[in-house]
Amino acid sequence: MAVGVRIQDLRKVYSSSPPLGATGSSIARADAKGGKQPKTQIPALDGISLEILPGEIFGLLGPNGAGKSTTVGVLTTRVRPTSGQAWIGEHGVWKEQARVKHLIGVVPQRPNLDFSLTAREILIFHAAYFGIGHKHRNERADALLEKFKLTERANQMVRGFSGGMMQRLSIARAMMHDPQVLFLDEPSAGLDPQTRILLWEIIREYHQAGKTVLLTTHNMEEADALCQRLAIIDHGHVIALGTPVGLKASIPGGFLVRLRFGNQTPDLLQRLQSLPGVREVRAADGAADSTGADVYADRGGSLIPEIASLAANSGAELSDVHISEPSLENLFLHHTGRSLRD
């Protein structure tokens, strides 16, 4: 039976900079020094609540530092939350760690393979940690090596593997014990397009076997292609939640026309707002004196001549125009005023 994931009012404040990939290096030093140095309190999660349904492919989308990896860290027992609760199925993540670890498989943001072992040994020992018997773990390791196209390198130490090979092996390892919930933290970062497609296929296939998948990404295309539902997070908050289609439909108009002007006249934004088809106009970067405007509208290219003549009439010089179609990128921009890649 498929297993869901639930988090409630999750907060995490790091007392030193959050470790890369939020999976921790020593933060003991900051504590030991006590009052000598003022501690920098960095809130990574600021009261996140989410429910991921059993058998769903769920995406956490957001820019770097939004709190995606910390959320995954808490759900995978690797980060201790400052407050709030998290469950995998019926099991509290913090109270029933060993039980929870049985149910989950984790693909980290950076490969953390055991460099003292060969590729095949990594899979075999991983299965042994999970109590899988000798015969079964050998068969499963061979099958996964084959599936991830690693059979030829199976008996080599992984130190010399390329980034893509390490990533494939990390995913194979996470699947070794057939977990009910698979966590993938930025799974396609650094992968070539071919491997990315292989990865997507494998994720879909895993999902079809009735498993729950939670992935984090800052790649819109990936979120759009794979996820049934998405949470867009920024600064430790969920700012939007829904299906990719539903989220995109929630952008006013759908199209985004980003305009830049050499100079700007005071009433330009109001005049842009009055053009037919325009739903919302915002000063670029949220500043009133900025020389740009983000225009949300239900049409794109056909709006340009009108904008150009309007700008010319009001004495503003148009210096740059960018039209984007309805996308999650626009959605993020709409909610935060920032681009995902900023």
Place this chain on the structure above:
Amino acid sequence: MNWKTFGAMLARDAHVARRNAIQLLLQTFLQPLLFVFIFGRVMVGSGYMPAAYKSLLLPGIIAISMVFTGIWAVAMPLIAEFQWTREIEDRLLAPIGVGWIAIEKVIAGMLQALVAGLIVIPLAWLVLRPGVEISIHAPVTFAVIIGLVATFSACGGLALGCSINQQHIGLMFGMVITPMIFFGCAYYPWSALKTFPILQKAVLINPLVYASEGLRATLVPRFSHLPIAAVLTVLLFFDVLLLVVGLRQFEKKAVS
């Protein structure tokens, strides 16, 4: 507690130790054996040292080999695996409490320290002979002492390995391991320090002193040594202290 997971992690460590066996043997035994050769053979043979020094030296060499091996076997892999590669993560995600992973490392280190102690005895004996007179007078006491020594070295490795970063390994050897070896009463009995009364008191904070003196008390009791009861008590104290500190440091490193 999940015994299958625990066993599999021990098997992994044994597998890696077997793979690195030659390197491990060289780094563990080369230095003590050279020391044994120079001081036990060359210096004694040329008359600069009395012949009895051979028998006095051997327990100290066993203690150094065990302590060094235990610390090294636990600390070095932990330092590497907690660095940015985060290799230890696959074990942190294994279905077992995080503290047990540290305990497993300690057990693996203890076993390696015991093996080191058992190997260095015949090796040193071969280098030193003839003229070494050692015998195990109290086998139970001897077993308890080497057990306690193995435990404190592995727990010390855990505490050190979880407290320092890769860039400080050199410092660890310079500031911790080297003074510990030289002030560990391995190359001389504790009573030889009586002409340096302050130093004689100061070295008592060094757990290696109790390891050397304890082994001396059980293998060559005719030389003066610290009372066995004191040795056992202090070694046990260090075992518990270093285990508690080590576990705390491990959990701090493991969970952010």
